[in-house]
Amino acid sequence: MEFQEAVARLRIHKTIRKGAIERHHTQTEKKERKIFFHRSSSSSSKQKTKPSEIPIEFLCPVSGTLMKDPVIVSSGHTFERACVQACNTLGFTPTLMDGTVPDFSTVIPNLALKSTILEWCRNYSLDPPNDKTTLDFFSAEKLVRAKILETQRQKPKPPKKNEHQDTGAGIDHVVTDLITQTPSTHDSWSSNDSPLQLKTRSSYYSSPSSSTAEIEAFDPNPKDEEFVRKLKSPLVFEIEEGLISLRNTTRAREDDTKLQLCTSRLLSVLQPLIISRYTSIQVNSVACLVNLSLEKNNKIKIVRSGILPLLIHVLKGGFPEAKEHACGAIFSLALDDRNKTAIGVLGALPPLLHLLRSAESDRTRHYSSLALYHLSLVQSNITKLVKLGSIKHNPPINNHLESTEWSDKAVDQDVIVFPEIEES
Numbered sequence: 001m002e003f004q005e006a007v008a009r010l011r012i013h014k015t016i017r018k019g020a021i022e023r024h025h026t027q028t029e030k031k032e033r034k035i036f037f038h039r040s041s042s043s044s045s046k047q048k049t050k051p052s053e054i055p056i057e058f059l060c061p062v063s064g065t066l067m068k069d070p071v072i073v074s075s076g077h078t079f080e081r082a083c084v085q086a087c088n089t090l091g092f093t094p095t096l097m098d099g100t101v102p103d104f105s106t107v108i109p110n111l112a113l114k115s116t117i118l119e120w121c122r123n124y125s126l127d128p129p130n131d132k133t134t135l136d137f138f139s140a141e142k143l144v145r146a147k148i149l150e151t152q153r154q155k156p157k158p159p160k161k162n163e164h165q166d167t168g169a170g171i172d173h174v175v176t177d178l179i180t181q182t183p184s185t186h187d188s189w190s191s192n193d194s195p196l197q198l199k200t201r202s203s204y205y206s207s208p209s210s211s212t213a214e215i216e217a218f219d220p221n222p223k224d225e226e227f228v229r230k231l232k233s234p235l236v237f238e239i240e241e242g243l244i245s246l247r248n249t250t251r252a253r254e255d256d257t258k259l260q261l262c263t264s265r266l267l268s269v270l271q272p273l274i275i276s277r278y279t280s281i282q283v284n285s286v287a288c289l290v291n292l293s294l295e296k297n298n299k300i301k302i303v304r305s306g307i308l309p310l311l312i313h314v315l316k317g318g319f320p321e322a323k324e325h326a327c328g329a330i331f332s333l334a335l336d337d338r339n340k341t342a343i344g345v346l347g348a349l350p351p352l353l354h355l356l357r358s359a360e361s362d363r364t365r366h367y368s369s370l371a372l373y374h375l376s377l378v379q380s381n382i383t384k385l386v387k388l389g390s391i392k393h394n395p396p397i398n399n400h401l402e403s404t405e406w407s408d409k410a411v412d413q414d415v416i417v418f419p420e421i422e423e424s
Contacts, residue, residue: 058117061096062087063143067117068129070110075103078110085306086140089268092148104304106342141268223257224266231269236278243273243284250291258295267305274310279319286314286325293329299336308333308346315351320361327355327367334374344381353388 060067060080069081077096087093088104095101121128135143227249230242250258273285289307292298314326330348333339348371355368375381 055120057113058120061102062094062147063135063140065134066129067113068131068134070113070117072108072110073102073104074106075100077102078113080135080140081107081109081309082135082137082140083144085137085309086144088304088306089141089264089271090144090148091264091304092144094147106345108345137271223260224263227261228265228269231266231273236281239273240278240280240284243281243288246288247284247291250288258292259297262292262295262298262301264301264305267302267307271305271307271310274307275313275318279322282314282319282322283325286311286318286322286329290325290329290332293332296336299333300338303333303336303339303342308343308348312346312348312351315348315355320364323355323359324361324364324367327352327364327371331367331371331374334371337377340375340378341380344375344378344384349375349381349384350388353385 054066057078058066060070060083061077062083063080065080067078067080070078071081071084072078073084077100079102084104084107093101093104118128120126127133227242227246230238230245233239233242246261250261252258270285270289273281274289276282276285289302289311293302308330311326311329314322315330318326330343330352334343352368352372352375355364356372359365359368372385376385
């Protein structure tokens with residue numbers, strides 16, 4: 001009996017002890033959970049802390065949004081790339097908050113600021129700029145058009161004329177105004193000997209009131225009207241028909257045809273077609289650009305339209321025939337000394353060198369070598385070519401020119417392959 005009572009007491013003691021241990025563990029786990037929850041909530045509250053405002057250096061002066069692809073322009077200001085392209089396309093130069101006017105002649109990627117913006121977003125647990133939050137080219141173009149109209153509305157209206165004023169005197173006054181304003185408009189596209197990056201703002205840019213885009217808006221060019229309508233069509237076959245028609249029209253030898261068709265509106269419509277996923281659209285659109293670039297007065301206008309990055313995109317990953325036309329277009333644009341630096345800065349040299357080495361088409365290699373030759377006449381491009389190792393790893397460009405069937409034509413800049421390019 002005594003033995004059984006001792007065993008029973010031992011069991012009761014173990015049960016009580018086990019229950020106490022379990023209660024102790026439960027209480028400990030609750031405390032740990034509270035501590036962990038407190039720490040996690042405090043850490044999450046720290047992560048969710050958002051800045052009071054975005055640094056003004058991270059915002060595009062034109063759109064006012066956080067920049068995804070910031071670029072530095074010649075005047076030292078930084079903008080979103082799409083806004084710069086839209087301003088160049090529409091011929092608009094904004095006046096910034098501090099009263100300065102930017103110079104969009106040269107565009108260089110601001111990689112340092114881009115990485116700083118991404119790091120700032122990570123530190124504050126914010127989504128970095130993406131395609132949904134950043135303006136694309138067409139949205140930027142709409143914004144710039146709105147700014148142009150706003151600028152026009154802010155201009156002081158001319159005083160109303162007296163109803164009894166002589167009609168002839170009024171006509172004379174209008175004619176006098178047109179004669180006075182005409183030189184400022186034409187100066188913006190004048191061809192001077194100074195290089196692109198050394199142009200002064202007064203001679204290089206016209207005011208928004210005299211920009212080409214505004215003139216076309218009030219007085220649309222009937223020659224490009226039909227082409228613009230077809231190229232904006234949602235139907236692929238209509239776009240192809242429009243491009244083929246434009247390509248045949250721009251083959252004409254008459255100077256006026258190329259000059260009158262090279263409008264800001266037409267260049268703007270061509271831009272998305274240059275990077276189309278349809279072979280015929282990409283090839284024909286680049287070929288049209290080649291034909292337009294053969295007119296001397298169109299070269300600087302095409303570069304200012306912001307179309308060069310798209311041509312470089314074709315050089316890197318376009319269809320083979322489109323690459324050939326893109327090389328021809330860049331070669332043609334490089335004949336204007338004011339374009340040489342901009343073409344090099346925008347990154348045309350590496351893909352041109354690659355095509356010179358590995359392109360299967362003789363014409364592609366020939367046009368790329370001619371483009372590289374003319375681009376190398378600028379010291380800044382020579383430095384880039386040396387850094388790319390072109391002198392060490394590539395045969396000299398002049399040797400390539402001499403080995404081709406066009407070597408005799410390559411000597412004279414006025415004769416260089418113009419007939420071959422015009423066959424585009």
